[in-house]
Amino acid sequence: MGTFQIEGGHQLKGEIKPQGAKNETLQILCAVLLTPEKVVINNIPDIRDVNKLIEILGNLGVKIQKLGNGSYSFKSDELNLDYLESELFKEEGSSLRGSIMIVGPLLGRFGKGYIPRPGGDKIGRRRLDTHFEGFIKLGAKFRYNKEERFYGVEAPDGLQGTYMLLEEASVTGTANILMAAVLANGKTTIYNAACEPYLQQLCKMLVSMGAKIEGIGSNLLHIDGVDSLKGCEHTVLPDMVEIGSWIGLAAMTKSDITIKNVSWDNLGLIPATFKKLGITVERRNDDLYIPAHENGYEVASFIDGSIMNISDAPWPGFTPDLLSIILVVATQARGSVLIHQKMFESRLFFVDKLIDMGAKIILCDPHRATVIGHDFQSKLKATTMTSPDIRAGISLLIAALSAKGTSTIHNIEQIDRGYENIDERLKNIGAKITRVA
Template sequence: MSKLSKFKIYGGKPLHGTIQPQGSKNEAFQVMCAALLTTEPVTIYNVPDILDVHELLILFGILGVKVQKIDQHTYRLHAADVSVDTIDIEALTAHGGKLRASVLMLGPLVARLGKAIIPQPGGDKIGRRRLDTHFIGISRLGATFNYDEHQQVYMVEAKNKLQGDYILLDESSVTGTANIIMAAALAQGKTTIYNAACEPHIQQLCKMLVQMGAHIEGIGSNLLTIYGVETLCGTEHTILPDMLEIGSFIGLAAMTNSHLTIQNAISSDQLLEPALSRFRSLGIKLDITGSDITIPSQSSYEIQQDINTHRILTLADAVWPGLPSDLLSILLVTAIQAKGSVLFHQKMYESRLFFVDNLIEMGAKLVLCDPHRVHVVGLDRSSPLKGIRMTSPDIRAGISLLIAALSAEGKSIIEHANQIDRGYERIEERLKVLGADIERIE
């Protein structure tokens, strides 16, 4: 997949069929980095075949991890010979600077080796994305940090074995929580993390670490207690379906008036409900049978008002089990053809909503009130969107623009398709099976 590729889409066609969600992108990064904590092999199933995972695997190779690809979605990671002493820093920064997940190597490397070299992480340009929570938390366990401006890397060292401590997180950072959990798993003594993130992928990371021999209490809550152990063993772990991709397919079905079934979407833990409830609030019907979700075609779907009031519905991102920030852009584009009005409030990132200028040009009836809020007045299918040429600025905005393009009349071009490839596996091939008229142009 070329960095210069783009999508050409002829929209306005209902889709039909079944689709299988990929493994969770955010979970994959955390559980794959957890393999750095042990000298024994770790096998991970349902790994999404996306660009950002490919970059992480390159980073593992730079560190000395033996990566065995069992099949398209299964990897065996063996970090027995991992080292930072002879690391190629130029290669580390070149690849680590492409994705946010590179920072997740910090906790495992410091805990196991006593030192780490971490590049300035990349990822989506959606606003300020602090690293303070990572650094402050792991510093409380005994590590020191220095930033090498020349090589643009963080040099982290723990002269003695990490020591457990009480840590109150200044923000409920998902990756920050994951890093501290992994570091604390091999620290001496007891670590308490308060205001911890408790998203499904954090819960999955904790469950995997327990299988490896870690002692973690409070899984699923914002108060975690970790009793450090001397070593962790290898394990096998299966990644959950990606709820953000599931949400994308729900939005796609609603916008294109399609009948779609998402197979094997719901795990036994029912962790999707906080996301599904927000689509229901837009009036979208969801039929759940076993682990499958069917979205029937709807000629109209109406935004629900607050009970006993006439106030406009407000959807705002929040820490779990609130609305995931990554889902807000998808819900926003889905609301364009709903009946009624809704205010979207993106609290976490100040640059995530700027892509809506493209939606306005396509004919959406919305107002960007400020960098954090968008008021959408649903068209109720009274007029279709029009295809235009646009650029994908980040993963979630990119898939939102793709959904809009598939619902629009005429031709759309989406530049920088690689932004979508970073989080969605072979998306054009899978959509073609549903009847989408989409082509990748290199």
């Protein structure tokens, strides 16, 4: 189990470039299974979850070639579908939640797809029903081996387009159903579809491969199935969650930081939400600049004077992946804020570690926490912590970088799952952080 040692209390300064988007990359990598032709993907982040999925694709028989830093080619012309029912796949697939998205493309192209119950962050119950209900509506037969915790869908006669209203606007569920539907017979309509920028990117990639999709960017998608798809080249967006993480880091450490090439038009409510905490977020062409907040930052109130409430919601609402960052940043604000994590019931449980550092937080229930800011009058204290998941891990790292003294964070493999070479990148802007094997 790896460890970070962080000497906190230092101001940072400089430029940092966001990595490619983790959540988009996991979708895009699965889409290479839809065609036997070569697909080139650029701006792939070098992180644990992505590398694990690339390894799974290689074991499935995808021909993979690294073309340069972050650029790979994939060719899925000679796949070994027997691997899907092997013990090796049951072990590898269960360690990565993103592996669920190989089922849709395999079902659409080959009429069958299998997956062990996938892993991922322990942040609460994360249902797979949306995925499989969509496949069933397209005509697939579902089976589940309870003993081996193994899912399967089969459609030997092909899939048939249909209308479906999703029970939840699941991003991975929409992506999975979409990748199956592009090769189905006839027209498929998906209502209450997720419409995050990463899902829009997947749609645009599929269209460049020959898919027929209308309604991109909305929650109503129309897909006319085609017989086959061709190869393409695709570039992954910068990671909006990492961009939000660096905004929070700059505010908490009173640092002057420029985040380069952020793709402003795809950030949605992220800049506006940080502004609710009093943080200055300035657009400079396609860069995002945060000045040093020497005098701190003050939480806004609602028009009627009531306490600010920041919550997550499906796109175009505020992403749940950044609520942990917002919570940490609020610990040093002037004023109070209620954080409402609606989507996952275990994601706020890391606040006990912040309370140990001296933060004033009341955990109201599994979904809500009230934060009373210190206004930097009382610094957080260094401590020893263990990272429970990716987003809590980066939040604890930000807290440690702002705290007085030297903190230790164990289980940093969780952070490495979502943030590329984070210690070296932070050192480049002045952070005092050491990776201990």
